[in-house]
Amino acid sequence: MEDKSKHVNTVNDSDFESMVEKNELPCLVDFWAPWCGPCKAIGPVIDELAEEFAGKVQIVKMNVDESPATPGKFGIKAIPTLILFKNGEAIDRITGAVGKAQLKELISKAS
Amino acid sequence: MYAARGRLDTLLIEKGATGGQVLLTDWVDNYPGFHDGITGFELMDKMTAHVDRFGLEKKFAAVTAMDLQGEQKVITLESGEELTAQSVIISTGAKPRKLDVPGEEELQGRGVSYCATCDAPFYRDQEIAVVGGGNTAVQEALHLTKFASKVTVIHRRDSLRATAILQEKAFAEEKINFIWDAQVSEIVGNDEGVESLNIQHNDGSTSNLPVTGIFVLIGVVPNNEMLPMEQLETDEGGFVFTDHEMCTKLPGVYAAGDIRSKNSRQIINAAGEGATAELSAEHYLSNLAVD
Numbered sequence: 001m002e003d004k005s006k007h008v009n010t011v012n013d014s015d016f017e018s019m020v021e022k023n024e025l026p027c028l029v030d031f032w033a034p035w036c037g038p039c040k041a042i043g044p045v046i047d048e049l050a051e052e053f054a055g056k057v058q059i060v061k062m063n064v065d066e067s068p069a070t071p072g073k074f075g076i077k078a079i080p081t082l083i084l085f086k087n088g089e090a091i092d093r094i095t096g097a098v099g100k101a102q103l104k105e106l107i108s109k110a111s
Numbered sequence: 112m113y114a115a116r117g118r119l120d121t122l123l124i125e126k127g128a129t130g131g132q133v134l135l136t137d138w139v140d141n142y143p144g145f146h147d148g149i150t151g152f153e154l155m156d157k158m159t160a161h162v163d164r165f166g167l168e169k170k171f172a173a174v175t176a177m178d179l180q181g182e183q184k185v186i187t188l189e190s191g192e193e194l195t196a197q198s199v200i201i202s203t204g205a206k207p208r209k210l211d212v213p214g215e216e217e218l219q220g221r222g223v224s225y226c227a228t229c230d231a232p233f234y235r236d237q238e239i240a241v242v243g244g245g246n247t248a249v250q251e252a253l254h255l256t257k258f259a260s261k262v263t264v265i266h267r268r269d270s271l272r273a274t275a276i277l278q279e280k281a282f283a284e285e286k287i288n289f290i291w292d293a294q295v296s297e298i299v300g301n302d303e304g305v306e307s308l309n310i311q312h313n314d315g316s317t318s319n320l321p322v323t324g325i326f327v328l329i330g331v332v333p334n335n336e337m338l339p340m341e342q343l344e345t346d347e348g349g350f351v352f353t354d355h356e357m358c359t360k361l362p363g364v365y366a367a368g369d370i371r372s373k374n375s376r377q378i379i380n381a382a383g384e385g386a387t388a389e390l391s392a393e394h395y396l397s398n399l400a401v402d
Binding site: 033035036037038039040041042044045065075076077078079080081093095096097098099100101 | 126130151152189219220222225228232324
């Protein structure tokens with residue numbers, strides 16, 4: 001799936017450290033894969049959130065097929081999983097296709 | 112789709128993603144017209160595109176409360192916004208039932224899964240378990256054999272409820288074996304993930320099965336938290352009663368799909384019920400206009 005959103009960047013195993021762990025902004029990472037229906041289905045919500053939180057929280061996507069090391073490091077065995085990072089630390093996570101309100105609540109834990 | 116084509120002033124309110132449980136399904140082999148089969152996601156994508164072609168208006172928001180009595184139905188959204196309508200079709204569906212055993216909540220996403228199509232590739236060459244004996248459990252157990260080295264199906268009865276063709280496939284699959292007459296009593300694991308399952312057998316004995324993943328596929332519970340349960344008639348499981356025209360006991364209020372009290376929860380049933388409910392609603396609205 002091509003990522004058409006202008007606010008959601010993609011990250012991979014090699015730039016995860018610089019893009020997420022060393023980012024000054026809190027980061028929400030959406031771990032997804034092309035074979036996961038619920039992952040694709042929450043895509044539009046992720047795009048909306050990225051627009052709403054632009055400049056405050058960096059929202060990025062990681063394809064777990066292309067980048068298996070990072071999901072392994074964080075013990076991810078189910079997708080979609082969204083992990084919130086602040087100052088390089090994973091502070092909270094949600095698994096499953098949840099609604100926008102629950103995702104906003106997760107993001108609010110960064111502030 | 113029927114409502115949009117009928118040019119009714121219709122709004123589809125959706126909490127998460129359009130498609131619901133079908134998105135959790137790896138492969139749909141029994142929807143008419145798709146003679147080669149189709150993935151759950153693709154089928155829902157096509158259905159969404161279909162209603163979009165007729166210009167159905169959609170709103171992505173969670174409903175927190177509904178007042179369905181009286182001529183004006185009031186729907187409250189999570190934002191506090193209130194919407195009114197003359198007629199409402201309830202199609203909130205159902206979600207996977209949980210085992211409700213120790214370890215399940217803590218290990219969700221770390222080895223406990225309710226969606227084989229989402230999570231199967233994380234279990235390449237690993238030994239895993241499926242709990243359940245219905246169509247979903249057996250279909251997804253078969254899907255999991257593409258990745259896992261061994262799939263143990265744990266079922267509380269001594270035979271499967273799944274349809275014959277799925278049973279034949281499952282019994283022929285070397286990677287699948289069965290533990291009959293047994294239930295999972297605890298999921299054991301740590302921060303790294305699931306390690307094993309404690310199993311309670313119906314004969315009173317217990318055992319431990321080392322697995323790295325457990326897929327819980329034991330049926331569904333209704334998404335009824337937002338429904339005015341005191342205004343509707345529901346069965347003991349919380350599913351909404353309707354007549355064969357999809358009418359609930361409240362005038363102008365209909366229900367369709369897995370939220371209904373019924374025996375068969377198939378995509379084809381839900382589609383047909385949606386059409387019936389819409390035609391009932393259309394009939395109701397045209398009578399209102401005459402009065």
